[in-house]
Amino acid sequence: MSAHQHAEGLMSHEPEKVTMEGRNKILGFWLFLGAETVLFGTLFSAFVALRHNVGDGPKASELFELPTVFAATMILLFSSLMSVFAVQAMHRHQVKAMIGWLVATVVLGLGFLGLEITEFTTYVSEGHKMNTSAFSSSFYTLVGFHGAHVAFGVLWITLLILQILKKGLTVVTAPKIYVSAIYWHFIDVVWVFIFTVVYLMGKVAA
Amino acid sequence: MAAHAANAAHAHHGHKVKRYKGLMDWLTTVDHKKIGILYLLAGGLFFGVGGLEALLIRIQLIKPMNDFVGADTFNELITMHGTTMIFLGAMPMLFALMNAVIPLQIGARDVAFPFLNALGFWTFFFGGVLLNISWFAGNVPDAGWTSYVPLASPTYNSGHGVDYYVIGLQIAGIGTLLGGVNFMATIINMRAPGMSFMRMPMFTWTIFITSALIVFAFPVLTVGLVALMFDRLFQANFFETGSGGSAVLWEHVFWVFGHPEVYILILPAFGVISEVVSTFSRKRLFGYSSMVFATVLIAFLGFMVWAHHMFTTGLGPVANALFSIATMLIAVPTGVKIFNWLFTLWGGSIRFTTSSMFAIGFIPTFVMGGVTGVMLAVAPADYQYHDSYFVVAHFHYVIVGGLIFGIFAGLFYWWPKMFGRMLNEGLGKLTFWTFFAGFHLTFFVQHFLGLMGMPRRVWTYLPGQDFDTMNVISTIGAFLMGVGVIVFLINIFVTAAKPRNAKADAWEDGRSLEWSIPSPPPEYNFKQLPLVRNYDAWWRVKMDGQAEMPAAEPPGPIHMPSPSIMPLIMSIGLFIGGFGFMYDKLYLAIGGIGITLVCMLLRSVFDDHGFHIEEDEQEKGVHA
Numbered sequence A: 001m002s003a004h005q006h007a008e009g010l011m012s013h014e015p016e017k018v019t020m021e022g023r024n025k026i027l028g029f030w031l032f033l034g035a036e037t038v039l040f041g042t043l044f045s046a047f048v049a050l051r052h053n054v055g056d057g058p059k060a061s062e063l064f065e066l067p068t069v070f071a072a073t074m075i076l077l078f079s080s081l082m083s084v085f086a087v088q089a090m091h092r093h094q095v096k097a098m099i100g101w102l103v104a105t106v107v108l109g110l111g112f113l114g115l116e117i118t119e120f121t122t123y124v125s126e127g128h129k130m131n132t133s134a135f136s137s138s139f140y141t142l143v144g145f146h147g148a149h150v151a152f153g154v155l156w157i158t159l160l161i162l163q164i165l166k167k168g169l170t171v172v173t174a175p176k177i178y179v180s181a182i183y184w185h186f187i188d189v190v191w192v193f194i195f196t197v198v199y200l201m202g203k204v205a206a
Numbered sequence B: 001m002a003a004h005a006a007n008a009a010h011a012h013h014g015h016k017v018k019r020y021k022g023l024m025d026w027l028t029t030v031d032h033k034k035i036g037i038l039y040l041l042a043g044g045l046f047f048g049v050g051g052l053e054a055l056l057i058r059i060q061l062i063k064p065m066n067d068f069v070g071a072d073t074f075n076e077l078i079t080m081h082g083t084t085m086i087f088l089g090a091m092p093m094l095f096a097l098m099n100a101v102i103p104l105q106i107g108a109r110d111v112a113f114p115f116l117n118a119l120g121f122w123t124f125f126f127g128g129v130l131l132n133i134s135w136f137a138g139n140v141p142d143a144g145w146t147s148y149v150p151l152a153s154p155t156y157n158s159g160h161g162v163d164y165y166v167i168g169l170q171i172a173g174i175g176t177l178l179g180g181v182n183f184m185a186t187i188i189n190m191r192a193p194g195m196s197f198m199r200m201p202m203f204t205w206t207i208f209i210t211s212a213l214i215v216f217a218f219p220v221l222t223v224g225l226v227a228l229m230f231d232r233l234f235q236a237n238f239f240e241t242g243s244g245g246s247a248v249l250w251e252h253v254f255w256v257f258g259h260p261e262v263y264i265l266i267l268p269a270f271g272v273i274s275e276v277v278s279t280f281s282r283k284r285l286f287g288y289s290s291m292v293f294a295t296v297l298i299a300f301l302g303f304m305v306w307a308h309h310m311f312t313t314g315l316g317p318v319a320n321a322l323f324s325i326a327t328m329l330i331a332v333p334t335g336v337k338i339f340n341w342l343f344t345l346w347g348g349s350i351r352f353t354t355s356s357m358f359a360i361g362f363i364p365t366f367v368m369g370g371v372t373g374v375m376l377a378v379a380p381a382d383y384q385y386h387d388s389y390f391v392v393a394h395f396h397y398v399i400v401g402g403l404i405f406g407i408f409a410g411l412f413y414w415w416p417k418m419f420g421r422m423l424n425e426g427l428g429k430l431t432f433w434t435f436f437a438g439f440h441l442t443f444f445v446q447h448f449l450g451l452m453g454m455p456r457r458v459w460t461y462l463p464g465q466d467f468d469t470m471n472v473i474s475t476i477g478a479f480l481m482g483v484g485v486i487v488f489l490i491n492i493f494v495t496a497a498k499p500r501n502a503k504a505d506a507w508e509d510g511r512s513l514e515w516s517i518p519s520p521p522p523e524y525n526f527k528q529l530p531l532v533r534n535y536d537a538w539w540r541v542k543m544d545g546q547a548e549m550p551a552a553e554p555p556g557p558i559h560m561p562s563p564s565i566m567p568l569i570m571s572i573g574l575f576i577g578g579f580g581f582m583y584d585k586l587y588l589a590i591g592g593i594g595i596t597l598v599c600m601l602l603r604s605v606f607d608d609h610g611f612h613i614e615e616d617e618q619e620k621g622v623h624a
Helices: A020-050 A066-091 A095-125 A134-167 A173-204 B002-009 B022-028 B032-060 B071-105 B114-137 B161-189 B202-233 B247-281 B288-302 B317-329 B331-345 B354-377 B379-385 B389-419 B425-451 B468-496 B537-543 B566-582 B586-605
Strands: B558-560 B611-613
Touching (some): A020 A134, A020 A173, A020 B161, A020 B202, A020 B247, A066 A095, A066 A173, A095 A134, A095 A173, A134 A173, A134 B202, A134 B586, B022 B032, B032 B071, B032 B114, B032 B389, B032 B468, B071 B114, B071 B161, B071 B202, B071 B247, B071 B389, B114 B566, B161 B566, B202 B566, B247 B331, B247 B354, B247 B389, B317 B331, B317 B354, B317 B379, B354 B389, B354 B425, B379 B425, B389 B425, B389 B468, B425 B468, B566 B586
Antiparallel strands (some): B558 B611
């Protein structure tokens, strides 16, 4: 049955699960996140295998500035919280509140990206480049992949905000919001592991 | 479902969807049946290319110190033969069967994501084309299908050859991953009313598990290829030992993907064999639930054994012992399957069609491949077998004798369902006997060549080592297999000229839902979704004396997704972007990826409302 048949009026508590298309989208996205977990798992494995091989470049303990990274972590965690509020607002059919929370999600995501770009620029100026050592290559690939995911998420959620403004909350748009929220949480969880494995372990296990 | 009919009754029918004809129909289709045929065409094309490469390899090895092709060309041939056959020949032909059959077997009108399905096909196709363009660019990958570093590193492989491997497989891999996600979601969410998991046909089960393997194994290859690409294009140091990188890391990453990959290949063949053996023995599959359990167990163990490809790398006795035992464990569920097929045949009233001959030929052939597999799993003995023709013989017994026999069995079995025409049985049996005999001639002797010390991947050998006769036999066998494939192609053309008159239940002994609808099925597959009451649902309905599956819903307008050219354009975007990365043309890289991203944006912004096929149009039966 097609999604648009329900578009007017028939909104349930969970509009994202009303149509078969919506349910497929959510299940398919969870499966995709399973694949993403393996992807990041492999990047983590490569990083853990190579992180002590710094060559002539700077060591992790010399490089990392924990206060900045901690700030970035908090910003991303709060961004994830904002997207929880957005989905809750969606379940109450409060479209304006939902858009507000989504805007907050995007703004915090941009803040995180800003901090990460500053961080990378500083590292490069300190002689920690992609081709410096095996440590630097695996560091930029792992953290950079995460950063690219954040950037994609920011663009995606922005596009969804514009769509909601144009089309309103329907059984077609609701699954998109829901799926983007689980994507955003996933990115957040990956960052928690990066913060632990890359930064905290980098500081202590020098 | 009553709600469905009520809703559909006053649904808007105002959406006009452009329906294409001819070539544009095939370029824009999102119908799983047509995508299956596209996979078969493209997979068959690449299978032919890989086969020609195999024949060139065998001509080179027909006599000692031959100089038919040079050493460099030989390296390119073995690399492209392996890569092409696995990623572009075998897997797409499996995707052809799963696209053609799975939605029909579970009683669904389409897959969960028809658009993604088309996108998956086109990314696979353009990835494969990119890889094969390397022949024309004069820079062919030559580091083996496993592309081990440092051989594949920028230091020792400075041309663009390995770049074609890395980027071609990356693009093709996107398609495979999308297919895996799609078929998992389809099988979980789209089964007909009453079809519980333990009522699913065995082929559906194996595709479900294979899809799960794809979802969890392919991202590992993605990362490996990204790392190698960064090493080659951006001077990263993942595998550069001089700068702290690790060559063994590539071996781990490749085989953590690579071993599940062999189960991705063989499990669907197990599924095909289960269907074919059961249908042509006219018996319920023996030990259905143990078959399901064995499939799941093989998949689970398949993730724990990757290091048996690395026994000689030097991981130490503890690691070798553990991986050795884990590998031998896989023989147990595999043995369960072999005995289940034998017990299904036992006491059955067996029909020897081409399809069932391939299935019956599969059983002893695959057992031989399994036995050499257990021999290779003995780590100390593997030091003798490693990198010899014994290994080549082993994996061709499981991949050709297992998977390709399975694909032939499946193609002969489901051909009437896909195309509405029965393949010629006489020509089919000729294909079976030439291919079967040719296969054993080619590879049986290679066991002994390996045990006598002939190393694999070496372009020639010296006379006087007793290698000569067996290499001649092997080459003759390879040409006999070529004859079998040519007879199969003739069969296809002969069949295509015949009228399209296959019956719905083409073999009369069909057991699962695909045989309850016309051959080929209408665009929407099922006019009314069927109600499933047991395993072998269609067989049981026939045994109860009924002519049709009971319906689970009243007839009504059927909603269909719109065709779209976007999957093709997105894949062309990635194809262009790939060349941009390879040849350092930033504008091409950005432009190509940009095309793909813009298509994603358009797809998100413009909703696909699809269209409806009304009840009166359904009678006409829009044929695939």
